[in-house]
Amino acid sequence: MKNEKIKKIIKEYLPYVLIIIAVLLIKRFVISPVNVVGDSMYPTLHDGYVMLLDEIYYKFDKLERFDIVVVKYKDASGKSEYIIKRVIGLPGETISYENGKLYVNGKYVKEKFSHEGTKDFKAVTLGDNKYFVMGDNRKISLDSRYIGPIDKDDIRGRTIISIYPFSKFGKSNY
Numbered sequence: 001m002k003n004e005k006i007k008k009i010i011k012e013y014l015p016y017v018l019i020i021i022a023v024l025l026i027k028r029f030v031i032s033p034v035n036v037v038g039d040s041m042y043p044t045l046h047d048g049y050v051m052l053l054d055e056i057y058y059k060f061d062k063l064e065r066f067d068i069v070v071v072k073y074k075d076a077s078g079k080s081e082y083i084i085k086r087v088i089g090l091p092g093e094t095i096s097y098e099n100g101k102l103y104v105n106g107k108y109v110k111e112k113f114s115h116e117g118t119k120d121f122k123a124v125t126l127g128d129n130k131y132f133v134m135g136d137n138r139k140i141s142l143d144s145r146y147i148g149p150i151d152k153d154d155i156r157g158r159t160i161i162s163i164y165p166f167s168k169f170g171k172s173n174y
Contacts, residue, residue, distance in 0.1 A: 031055065034070055034084070034159065040135030040142065041068070041084055043114050050164035055157035063087050063131065063158060065104075066112060070156040071133060073147060082156060085143055086113075089124070089132030091152075096123040121145055131155065 036049040045051075045068075053070055063069065067087045074080050089095035089104065096103045097120045102111055115136040126132055130149035135141025144150060 031160070032157075033163070034082075036084055040137050040140060041086070042116075042137040044068075044086075044136045045084065045162075048164075049162060051159045052161045052163060053157040054160045063090070063155070065090060065109070068159040069131075069133065070159070071150050072154045072156055073142075083142065084159070085133035085135050085141070087131055088134050088144070089126050089149075091126055091128055091130055093132075094123050094125045095132045097121055124149065129153070 032053050032055065034051050034053045036045045036047060036051065038047055051068075065087055068084065069087055070082050070084050072080055073083050088102065094105050097118045099120065100117050102109045102118075103123075113136065116138045118134070118138045124132060124144075126149050129152040131152065132144040133150050134143040134145065
């Protein structure tokens with residue numbers, strides 16, 4: 001009788017336990033919330049926005065130009081932090097800004113999002129698995145212009161959806 005009672009309880013609660021475990025694993029290894037801190041992505045993203053970060057997609061498929069990603073960055077003291085930026089250059093490309101316009105491999109590429117003006121800089125050629133990232137608020141953004149190209153291994157994931165504020169709920173690559 002006691003064994004039947006235990007089996008009944010296990011049978012009744014096991015699906016809930018499995019669901020909780022699945023949700024925790026998904027949150028830890030697949031999709032996780034990320035808070036936007038600071039104004040380096042203004043006017044696209046504001047301090048305090050909350051987004052969902054896909055931590056799997058980019059490992060199996062290529063990141064695309066203008067994707068918004070979270071990058072692990074080490075400062076001069078060796079302290080690591082995560083920063084949110086937009087992918088501008090892809091592996092093997094040569095990136096430059098001339099007269100405030102983006103050039104990829106010498107060809108003009110129209111940017112499809114709002115951003116503060118970009119000061120011109122000389123061409124940067126990216127190696128294998130290297131990305132050039134920039135914030136949309138180019139005047140204050142700490143990005144590849146200053147810290148250099150980002151290694152694919154330092155990209156934590158790609159944002160997929162904005163969940164807060166609710167008025168901005170939806171696809172994140174504005």
